[in-house]
Amino acid sequence: MHTGLLIKNATIYTEEKGNVQGSLLIENNKIKEINDQLEPSEGTEVIDGKGLNLIPGFIDGHIHGADGSDVMDATEAALDKMAAVLPAEGTTAFLATTITQSHHNIERALENVAAYHSKEGHAEVIGVHLEGPFIEKGKKGAQPEEHIVKPDMKLFQKWQSLSGNSIKTITMAPEHDQDGDFIRTLAESGINVSAGHTAAGFNGIKKAVENGLRQLTHLCNAMSGIHHRDIGAVGAGFQLEELRAELIADGIHVDPEMLELIYRNVGSDRLILITDAMRAKCLHAGDYELGGQPVTVTEDRAILADGTLAGSILKMDQGARQMLKLKNVTIRDVMEMASENPAKQLGIYDRKGSIREGKDADLLLTDDALNIRYTICRGAAAYKEED
Numbered sequence: 001m002h003t004g005l006l007i008k009n010a011t012i013y014t015e016e017k018g019n020v021q022g023s024l025l026i027e028n029n030k031i032k033e034i035n036d037q038l039e040p041s042e043g044t045e046v047i048d049g050k051g052l053n054l055i056p057g058f059i060d061g062h063i064h065g066a067d068g069s070d071v072m073d074a075t076e077a078a079l080d081k082m083a084a085v086l087p088a089e090g091t092t093a094f095l096a097t098t099i100t101q102s103h104h105n106i107e108r109a110l111e112n113v114a115a116y117h118s119k120e121g122h123a124e125v126i127g128v129h130l131e132g133p134f135i136e137k138g139k140k141g142a143q144p145e146e147h148i149v150k151p152d153m154k155l156f157q158k159w160q161s162l163s164g165n166s167i168k169t170i171t172m173a174p175e176h177d178q179d180g181d182f183i184r185t186l187a188e189s190g191i192n193v194s195a196g197h198t199a200a201g202f203n204g205i206k207k208a209v210e211n212g213l214r215q216l217t218h219l220c221n222a223m224s225g226i227h228h229r230d231i232g233a234v235g236a237g238f239q240l241e242e243l244r245a246e247l248i249a250d251g252i253h254v255d256p257e258m259l260e261l262i263y264r265n266v267g268s269d270r271l272i273l274i275t276d277a278m279r280a281k282c283l284h285a286g287d288y289e290l291g292g293q294p295v296t297v298t299e300d301r302a303i304l305a306d307g308t309l310a311g312s313i314l315k316m317d318q319g320a321r322q323m324l325k326l327k328n329v330t331i332r333d334v335m336e337m338a339s340e341n342p343a344k345q346l347g348i349y350d351r352k353g354s355i356r357e358g359k360d361a362d363l364l365l366t367d368d369a370l371n372i373r374y375t376i377c378r379g380a381a382a383y384k385e386e387d
Helices: 076-089 104-114 151-162 181-188 202-211 232-239 256-266 316-324 331-345
Strands: 005-013 019-027 030-035 044-047 053-056 058-063 091-099 123-129 168-170 192-197 243-249 271-274 288-289 293-296 364-367 371-377 382-384
Touching: 005 331, 005 364, 053 331, 058 076, 058 123, 058 271, 058 331, 076 091, 076 104, 076 123, 076 316, 076 331, 076 371, 076 382, 091 371, 104 151, 151 168, 168 181, 181 202, 192 202, 192 382, 202 232, 202 288, 232 256, 243 256, 243 331, 256 271, 256 316, 271 293, 271 316, 271 331, 316 331
Parallel strands: 005 044, 005 053, 058 091, 091 123, 123 168, 168 192, 243 271
Antiparallel strands: 005 019, 019 030, 053 364, 288 293, 364 371, 371 382
16 A cells, blocks of 8 residues: 655645645545645655646546557456556556457456456556447448447346446447437446447437437547538537547547537537557557557557558547647646546546545646646556656
């Protein structure tokens, strides 16, 4: 157990009191106290946050891999490697995200997460995002078509059991659940149901929302776009306030001009920043794989042989800074998109996603441009920028 860490002289972005100048005390992995009069007791480690902002750690609700490892590797070492490298980009918690694959390979990955225990000083694995295989073939993106299947509740229940009930989000195509029973049953059990890799139009998404759909997966990518006679899934994200929407803010999956349009129409209260990163993140350009498919990685993107984007190599802090460049976007707006909204969407806002006494000490010290100086994961120092 890591105890006794005092961060002093920082601008603290608190949940309840706005921005305050002062100090924050961490004990037993939790935020113990926020006060401008705090002094360290004997044995307490001290970090001077003078000139820096103290904000909540980022939560990446959609990430497949990093630093050469992938969730589908289905090993403790793979999750360890991802969890160890992510704090450098400000990610303190994440959903281990699967891809459409054979039932056997999905089940191995789920069993691996069920058995996994997050390590001190690493980003925390807070569950699974099951992306596919219940998706639309015509919007498969980089998901292997041969493993796509129709929604199957018995199969999902088997997988949820194998995962130790760790599946928190599922990406599926709602048009393949015509009577709404699949979505309704999942939503009633507390699963965050997200429409993605879908050809559903606006009315199809609206119907799914009535059944319990509450999210869109990587807004604009692998879904029906805006047309003047059917505003599609993208337009549903703009119009339906029940929906939050994931966003890959790398300027590649969604052009900067579209990011601006999305932000103006959806707003920080309904956007969720993600990376959708694959195993090549943090590594050099070269040849890799995703879901058993060969992927070519250049300096800024990952693509299949046919040119289809194959996830990203985006880091969370890069996405955060991309959004901060937009007109009238503040650090607090970015916090909402990268920390608060994912925590609320996953039902863990009581312990993560903001800075309040009693919550997990998942914290970032940043400059005003959101460059990461320190990352604290559950009270333990996980990253420090080199001097």
